[in-house]
Amino acid sequence: MLKITDVHTYYGAIEALKGVDIDVHQGEIVTLIGANGAGKTTLLMTVCGRPPARFGHIWFDGVEITRRPTFEIIRLGIAQSPEGRRIFPRMTVFENLQLGALTADKSGFADSLERVYTLFPILKQRADQRGGTLSGGEQQMLSIGRALMSRPRLLLLDEPSLGLAPMIVKQIFRVVEEINRDSGVTIFMVEQNAHLSLKLAHRGYVMVNGRIELTGTGAELLANEEVRAAYLEGGRH
């Protein structure tokens, strides 16, 4: 479904991605783990064309999207809950969700809204509150909810657990699994919490310094010595 081949991305003269190959198949949850600064967020943003890859190719459902403008890529059925959540602080929760549905068919709005409110009931209570007044966990829920409003086929999640209490992290991971299982949304997720995300994912990739170093099923990576030493031992919550 998402095919990334030999992608290089630059910030000015700095090469952030140094030839990345990743495949995400229809219906999967794929997780990408790696240390801070490895290029995980850059990869998700490159998929959305911000910044576009300088070399290499990205295909979504057989369509090359490598150098398309961001809004066109999004309209093909990709949604992202980005790093830092990026809630519009001076708009209400409801308006944030409305914006999420921008590229979706208008007739499905009520359904999508109902589904998001079922997944995250707190958002319904907070509907008229400004985004900037929400707590971190609520903002994360809104960010995922907003991404779902477009009825995406591929959902990109950037560190959904960052800075959240363990209880909230569990809730969010449960919802991610539910979205994937019940609605068939393919999920490509970047995570620091290697333990939880590898347990959830069908497959995983390990990124080091802008390159993919290791790949395998979630269980394989969890059992891998190097992965354990680098990302799990001492890092477990």
Next chain:
Amino acid sequence: MEYFVDQLINGLTLGAIYGLIAIGYTMVYGIIGMINFAHGEIYMIGAFVAVISFTILGLLGITWVPLAVLVVLAMAMIFTSVYGWTIERVAYRPVRASFRLAALISAIGMSIFLQNYVQLVQGARVKPIQPVIEGGFVIMERADGFAVNVSYLKIIIICLTLFLMVAFWRLITTTELGRCQRACEQDKVMAGLLGVDVDRTISLTFVMGAALAGVAGVMTTMYYGVVDFYIGFLAGIKAFTAAVLGGIGSLPGAMLGGLLIGLIEAFWSAYFTIEYKDVAAFSILVLVLIFRPSGLFGRPEIEKV
């Protein structure tokens, strides 16, 4: 009292015109964080389109006033929209990724270019038109014969401005386009990630601001009966003052700021010295920048992350 009411009406009329221009400044600042110094020139072009259109309509024999005014308003809005769109494309978009001062310098250059362009093609002399809407009625009269005369034209200017402001406010707060504009104002990267065509939204913001300035230009032409290539400078800076007074980036702020500047100017001219009315308006700019840089409705620059 009669004199006061008379000046109040003058001030509101003037303030309505400033308010319409100020909206363009504040919206552009909101969405791309730059002061569009060529905006006053758009207003001047609107005024020129009005003079030319009224003249052509007169030659064609279309003298039924409501039709003529509507046609002129439409022409002015179309022309100024095209100018607004083009200015953004040629002067601002290419330097948007550059440092902030680049866009500002580009804007000042554009402003000088447009002034000189109009001066070249239209001549430097003042262009008059015949009064289009005449008449009015007396609402108060003093014993010594001083009458407060409210002209139909002033009523039309104030009502049309109110209508446009309400319509505009609705557009920004309730429509999808308005939501996209506010999204771009708050976070362009995220807006793009939700499928907003950010470049197109910015273009439309320029078009909308320019169309409102075009309407203000038509009103000025009808109100004063004369235009020249230089009117955009002063009106532009006053409207900018209005936008700063209201809080740059804030739509209600621009509307209220415009009215306040109009009123201050009218009352200053009436009770103090008319020669110094511009000093009064610009003193406000200085005072606001010193004591309350965020204006009446503005947000302070620092924000919680």
